[in-house]
Amino acid sequence: MAATIIGRVKSGKGKSYEVKWDQSNRDVYVSWGGWSHIGKASSANEAMNKAEAWLYNK
Numbered sequence: 001m002a003a004t005i006i007g008r009v010k011s012g013k014g015k016s017y018e019v020k021w022d023q024s025n026r027d028v029y030v031s032w033g034g035w036s037h038i039g040k041a042s043s044a045n046e047a048m049n050k051a052e053a054w055l056y057n058k
Contacts, residue, residue: 002022003020003021003029004020004022005018005019006020006044006048007048009048009055010052010055011055011058012055012057012058017031017032018030018031019047021044021047026040026041026042027039028040028041030055032055032058038050038054039054
């Protein structure tokens with residue numbers, strides 16, 4: 001199963017980015033400079049939180 005877009009989060013500078021999460025291998029991606037792999041999450045909700053934290057100072 002490929003990663004699917006699960007929503008959008010805002011960076012600390014106010015720009016909005018899409019978040020993808022792959023349920024099978026738990027990889028999280030953010031549409032920052034292409035698709036940046038930012039780690040793993042056990043749920044879509046955790047993926048969104050992780051993306052928001054990762055983008056905080058971007």
